[in-house]
Each structure stands twice: as structure tokens, then as C-alpha cells.
Amino acid sequence: MNELIFQEAYLRNFTESVFKKIGCPDEHAVLAADVLLKSDLRGIDSHGVARLSGYVRLWEKKRINATPDIKIVHETPTTATVDGDAGLGLVVAPFAMKVALEKAEKFGSGWVAVRNSNHFGIAGYHALMAVEKDMIGFAMTNASPLVAPTFTTERLLGTNPMCYGFPAGNYPPVIVDMATSAAANGKLEIAQRKNKPVPDGWVQTSDGQLTTDAHALKSGGSLLPLGSDRDHGSHKGFGLGATVDILSAVLSGANYGPWVPPFVSFIDPLPDLPGAGIGHFFGAMRVDGFRPVDEFKQHMDKWIERFKSAKPISADQPVVIPGEPELEAEVYRRENGIPLVEPVVKDLNELAGKLGVSLLKQQI
Structure with a gap:
């Protein structure tokens, strides 16, 4: 599935504009956009701007109060x-x-x-x-x-x-x-957009049988x-x-x-x-409250170094410390832009048209 690439600042401005259109104060719109963009930057695409239309639908159903x-x-x-x-x-x-x-x-x-x-x-x-x-x-x-x-x-x-x-x-x-x-439900949504199966052990059918069908939840299945x-x-x-x-x-x-x-x-x-x-x-x-901060950080570094140096099963796959992949994604995407799959861009542009926000246009 094709991906379109957008600069962080451009997506941030778009997201803020959407939240402002549903009545969020400027401060809330900026903060909400920051949370979503952090997700996209860190490679957690299921929880970023792809969720925008969902928040708007909740607002339309009066489930979200824009000025709480x-x-x-x-x-x-x-x-x-x-x-x-x-x-x-x-x-x-x-x-x-x-x-x-x-x-x-x-x-x-x-x-x-x-x-x-x-x-x-x-x-x-x-x-x-x-x-x-x-x-x-x-x-x-x-x-x-x-x-x-x-x-x-x-x-x-x-x-x-x-x-x-x-x-x-x-x-x-x-x-x-x-x-x-x-697995997070967002990973199923990504598989659905790409029309791909999910790994064994993620979902079951309505009668409890394991399945790789990413759409299983729509027919009564469960995670x-x-x-x-x-x-x-x-x-x-x-x-x-x-x-x-x-x-x-x-x-x-x-x-x-x-x-x-x-x-x-x-x-x-x-x-x-x-x-x-x-x-x-x-x-x-x-x-x-437990020990001096510098001492703790020194030993956290030692902890990380020891786990990173663990003998790998395969030479091309070292131990991955929790948080490493997300940080690597954030560094890369800040420099090279954030990818969005075409169905997400289409969804966001339909939302933009409905709210009167400028449409997303690929930049890179």
C-alpha cells in the first residue's frame, strides 16, 4: 500500500486546526495535537493522526466535551x-x-x-x-x-x-x-487497511477458534x-x-x-x-526518594549496557531495550517526515472537507 510523507510541523498544524474546529480552546488543541504527533513520530501509527476522525465522531455524538x-x-x-x-x-x-x-x-x-x-x-x-x-x-x-x-x-x-x-x-x-x-487493536486496523492477515494468537472467532483474519472482530470475534x-x-x-x-x-x-x-x-x-x-x-x-539520582542513572546505564551486550541468537539481531525502536523512529521521522497510508490520508481529507480545514497535500 502506498504511503505519503508529511513534515511534522505540517501535520501538527492540520491536527490543531481540526481540534479548534470542533471548539477546543487553542491551548487544548495544541496539547491534543502534540500527543497525537508524538505517537506518529514514535512509529505508533495506530494512535496518531489516524485517530482524528474517531475523536470528531465522538464529539458529534456528544461523547466528547470540547471545553471541559x-x-x-x-x-x-x-x-x-x-x-x-x-x-x-x-x-x-x-x-x-x-x-x-x-x-x-x-x-x-x-x-x-x-x-x-x-x-x-x-x-x-x-x-x-x-x-x-x-x-x-x-x-x-x-x-x-x-x-x-x-x-x-x-x-x-x-x-x-x-x-x-x-x-x-x-x-x-x-x-x-x-x-x-x-496485540493492540490499532495493529488490527493497520492490517485491515493493508488487507493483510494478522499473526497467529492475536484474535479468535466468535466460537473461540484461532484465526489470522484481521476483520474477525467485525463478525463477533475477540482479541x-x-x-x-x-x-x-x-x-x-x-x-x-x-x-x-x-x-x-x-x-x-x-x-x-x-x-x-x-x-x-x-x-x-x-x-x-x-x-x-x-x-x-x-x-x-x-x-x-530511594537513592541519589546520579547513582540511579549510572546504574541504569550499566543495566542497559549489560543487556545490550547479551549474546544474541543471531548476529544481526541484538537485544532491543524497551523504548529503543520508538526513539529510533522519532529521530528518523523528525528528519525525514511522517508516513501515512493512502486510506488514512483519504479519511483525513474527507474530515477536512467536512470541517472546512485545508486538505492534506503530500510534501515529500
């Missing part, structure tokens, strides 16, 4: 619960992470649960906010139910990603950013937990996904399990739900 009153509704010195007022998760999540960082700066650690939010982009964006302040960052979110727990065909959990960020010294930070399902099946540890993926769901939603007052609203809902109105919106959970810990 985001506020703390419960608080202790080291913890808080934030209500996002149905705002863009791309805006609500950084607000909540800043609260966690402020608490960590004063008391050593900060923990924030969020309710009444929406899709927040990549978890890595928010964990990196802590890393930039020499803190260890945690970010996670629940999501609409697409994943069937071990031994069932019923969708009860989202892909429920979690991210852990650790600062280093001479090396880039270690960023562990992953879905708790065998599988990390581990794919019981013999390969899917109960562990189920446990991780459950942990994210409980911390993000049961703790905050958001919707959980099968009641999490879909990213783009064609159910109008939504049925009665036990909570408000979707939920997130954030944490920040000061490294110097």
Missing part, C-alpha cells in the same frame, strides 16, 4: 481523583499527570486516578512527562471491551495498555509501553490476552488487563469491564452504565 471543566474531586497529599468532564483524553491525561508530578515533587510520589475521560493516545506520552523530571512514571488506561479473558469468547476487557518509564544517564530512558492484550492461550500464559495477560481496569476505573468511578463505552459509538443513546466515561491511572515517583 477538568478538576480534582477527591484528594490526599499523595493521591487524587480527577474528573475529566468528558473532555479529550489527550487533554485530561496530561492534566492528571501534572497533578501526580506536583504531588511527587512535594511528597516523593503522586498517584492519580481519572474518571469521565476518553481515549488518551499513547501511554508513553504521559509516562515520559515524569521521566523528563528525573522521576519514574506510570500511565495506564482501560478501553472498550474487545478482549476475551482466558477460557471465554465474551469481550470483557479492553486492550488496557500500561507504561513504565525510567530515566537513564548517557542512554535514552527505558520506556515499557505495551497493551495487555496479545486475546497477552499470551494468547492458557498454555502460553494468557492468564497472566488477563491478570495484567484486570489490574489496569481496576486501577483505572473501579478505583476512580469510571466505567469498567464490558461497560466501557466504545471508542466510536453507533449506539445512541448508550445504555445505563455504572460509571463515568473511561478511566486512567497515573503515578510518579522521585528517584531521589
Whole structure:
């Protein structure tokens, strides 16, 4: 499938214009665009500007409030619960992470649960906010139910990603950013656009049979937990996904399990739900609450060097430290542009035409 290449600044301006057109304040539009562009720069194409039309459809369904009153509704010195007022998760999540960082700066650690939010982009964006302040960052979110727990065909959990960020010294930070399902739904969407099968162990049919059909979810199938099946540890993926769901939603007052609203809902109105919106959970810990920062970074560097020097199975494939591929993509794409597949460009230009935004034109 052909790809078109766009400069970061050009896509950033386009994305900001779309958010402003749906009524977002300038500050929110700039922040939301930054979260999406960070995803595209880091090579996580499923969570970048390709999601723009989804956010607009949610706004059209009145599921997203373009001018939210985001506020703390419960608080202790080291913890808080934030209500996002149905705002863009791309805006609500950084607000909540800043609260966690402020608490960590004063008391050593900060923990924030969020309710009444929406899709927040990549978890890595928010964990990196802590890393930039020499803190260890945690970010996670629940999501609409697409994943069937071990031994069932019923969708009860989202892909429920979690991210852990650790600062280093001479090396880039270690960023562990992953879905708790065998694959993120966005990877299925990419395979669908390219009309390609997905690997074994990602999805199952409506009757529980493994399949490589990227469209299986449209016919009642489901994503599988990390581990794919019981013999390969899917109960562990189920446990991780459950942990994210409980911390993000049961703790905050958001919707959980099968009641999490879909990213783009064609159910109008939504049925009665036990909570408000979707939920997130954030944490920040000061490294110097445990040992001097310089010492920690020195040993993080040593940790990275030892793992990088591990004897490889194949000489042309060394150990990859978590976060390395994303950083390499970011360096390359800042210099050479961001690729978008033709169906995404077509979708964005249809959106631009509807909102009265200048159409995307290939630059490179």
C-alpha cells in the first residue's frame, strides 16, 4: 500500500486546526495535537493522526466535551481523583499527570486516578512527562471491551495498555509501553487497511477458534490476552488487563469491564452504565526518594549496557531495550517526515472537507 510523507510541523498544524474546529480552546488543541504527533513520530501509527476522525465522531455524538471543566474531586497529599468532564483524553491525561508530578515533587510520589475521560493516545506520552523530571512514571488506561479473558469468547476487557518509564544517564530512558492484550487493536486496523492477515494468537472467532483474519472482530470475534492461550500464559495477560481496569476505573468511578463505552459509538443513546466515561491511572515517583539520582542513572546505564551486550541468537539481531525502536523512529521521522497510508490520508481529507480545514497535500 502506498504511503505519503508529511513534515511534522505540517501535520501538527492540520491536527490543531481540526481540534479548534470542533471548539477546543487553542491551548487544548495544541496539547491534543502534540500527543497525537508524538505517537506518529514514535512509529505508533495506530494512535496518531489516524485517530482524528474517531475523536470528531465522538464529539458529534456528544461523547466528547470540547471545553471541559477538568478538576480534582477527591484528594490526599499523595493521591487524587480527577474528573475529566468528558473532555479529550489527550487533554485530561496530561492534566492528571501534572497533578501526580506536583504531588511527587512535594511528597516523593503522586498517584492519580481519572474518571469521565476518553481515549488518551499513547501511554508513553504521559509516562515520559515524569521521566523528563528525573522521576519514574506510570500511565495506564482501560478501553472498550474487545478482549476475551482466558477460557471465554465474551469481550470483557479492553486492550488496557500500561507504561513504565525510567530515566537513564548517557542512554535514552527505558520506556515499557505495551497493551495487555496479545496485540493492540490499532495493529488490527493497520492490517485491515493493508488487507493483510494478522499473526497467529492475536484474535479468535466468535466460537473461540484461532484465526489470522484481521476483520474477525467485525463478525463477533475477540482479541486475546497477552499470551494468547492458557498454555502460553494468557492468564497472566488477563491478570495484567484486570489490574489496569481496576486501577483505572473501579478505583476512580469510571466505567469498567464490558461497560466501557466504545471508542466510536453507533449506539445512541448508550445504555445505563455504572460509571463515568473511561478511566486512567497515573503515578510518579522521585528517584531521589530511594537513592541519589546520579547513582540511579549510572546504574541504569550499566543495566542497559549489560543487556545490550547479551549474546544474541543471531548476529544481526541484538537485544532491543524497551523504548529503543520508538526513539529510533522519532529521530528518523523528525528528519525525514511522517508516513501515512493512502486510506488514512483519504479519511483525513474527507474530515477536512467536512470541517472546512485545508486538505492534506503530500510534501515529500
